[in-house]
Amino acid sequence: MQSPFESILHTNHIPTEEQCKAIEDFLEFPEKQLVEVDSKITEVDLQLRELQNKRDSLEWVASPLRRAVKAHRAIISLARRLPDDVYREIFPYCLPTESYATPNPLDAPIVLTHVCRRWRHIAHSTPRLWSRLHMDPLAIPEYDEDSDAPTFPTREWIQRAAAVPFSLSFHSASPYFPPVSAVRELIEGLALSSTTPRWNNFAISLPSADVLKILALPYLQGATTNPFWNAQSVVVAMQRLADFSLNHSVDPHPLVAILAKLDLKRNKQLRELTFVHNGYDRNLLHDFTPFLPCLQLEMLDLQDPNYTSRSYSMASLPPPMAYEILKCCRNLVVFKMDACQFEPSLDEIPPERYGMDRLKELSISLYDLNEVTDIAWFSNFDFPALTCLHLRSRSMNGPGSQSGTLAHVLKQVRHNLTSLVLDPGYLEQKHLIKILRALPSLVQLHLKSAYFANDFEESMEEEYKEVAKWTDEVLKCLTPQDDQDRPHACPRLQYLKWQYNTCFTEAELLKFLYQRSSHPSSLVPLKQVRIDFGRLRTNHWWELECRELVEAGLDLRVTYLDPEVDPIYFEEKNLFYRTEQSTEEEARVELPIIEKSGYLDFGWE
Structure with a gap:
């Protein structure tokens, strides 16, 4: 409403008698309009209440009508008219994707049999469900x-x-x-x-x-x-068989x-074997492979997924035994193992070399990534097809900072490597940057650190703190720069997953994302980025600035710690949240340290 008194509205101006009379005359018409509108609202509200009362009085008539309409609609519903073979295509999508189905009556396929007689018949006659x-x-x-x-x-x-x-x-x-x-x-x-x-x-x-x-x-x-x-x-x-009644002389x-x-x-059909035994020792060097169909196997997994200690795995293999297994299983596509520490007096690797022509994925956990001798067998094999590597350190100690094992492995396979999962325990930033610069063909990178932000503030010795932080410098080495003397690291990178030790700033992350998408020297744009910060948020708006990238197709997902709770850290990285409402009870959130790799297809779901 336009007013001739705009200049004095919302001020402390004291009007004169003439201005008061003019304002009274000006408000006469709008106030009359308000009275008319309020009157109409009251009239409509009265009519609405009358209609509602009439509807309530006729509910005994409306309810049967609704039931009849619903029953007739059900007859002509699409779900009823779908052919059985369409249901047989739909039902398998109800099954769990990360595990096998169970006999739980609340889960598929059992729950599908409880809907109606027809669904029960279709489910029972669909073999794929079972x-x-x-x-x-x-x-x-x-x-x-x-x-x-x-x-x-x-x-x-x-x-x-x-x-x-x-x-x-x-x-x-x-x-x-x-x-x-x-x-x-x-x-x-x-x-x-x-x-x-x-x-x-x-x-x-x-x-x-x-x-x-x-x-x-x-x-x-x-x-x-x-x-x-x-x-x-x-x-x-x-489990390890401690009290086994056998004649050990035989x-x-x-x-x-x-x-x-x-x-x-x-x-004769066996292609994939997962064998977990917490009791390998050097006496089994030549006693394990004779019982396996070695040349048939395409996947051999000897890692223990349930052992949570970072320092020791009873399922680990001595270096000569790992050599013997690879020597006999030369058609493997995937090989996963836990490695023992090298013992010079007991571990001797034969000089013969072999070619693992089909091996695409290699997953190894070691005590640390510093001792090259722990994988003394590696140089005795050629890996022309190896594209996926997963290396994990079971130690969080400073001595692993040089990462000699990783450098030794990359020297042999770095040009072919397209996927790297790296869980190195303690690794100095300068060595991580050097490693990334040596991977020209890398498409997938998963960095998983053992350290959170408060580890650098509380539990780590001063001499190790700063050099172990993965800061903006790591992102800068991956970011195309106008003034850099040499190309950025991992020029073909499309999928990045980074968990913890995220001591970089959100501003540098934002620059990394944009430069990777638009810089002339960037060969391919990023498709998927997952960041688990393992710390509190320091920038509350940076994700909004990524809107253009997300709309253009970037799959970006980030997670932070909850600011409402106080995290307490333990060596195994299980977070215990003590809530403000109840200081006596604790809610436990498991953060998995041991992450077994599957053969990595491009992209994480």
């Missing part, structure tokens, strides 16, 4: 170890899978192994099934004290029924008896 099963007896409420007849749905599940290759994992998510009776019940359930599954994957955790007893069960003696002899992928996990190592009983060489 081709995977994970059994955790410790997580099944109905299971009672002392019960005479614990029930597992293995038989029915396998029968519904029909001729589709079947995958079964049987172990507990807890640190404890399943009871022996549960393993026997599983095997007996397989024996009672009228259908012998076409085995795709068989994964089982074996109780250490009764391994041979379980392997002696009748079902595991049949050439066509034993999953160890028929599956394309086998996972066997067991067989000095219990693992040899287990390998002989497994007899995996009978499996």
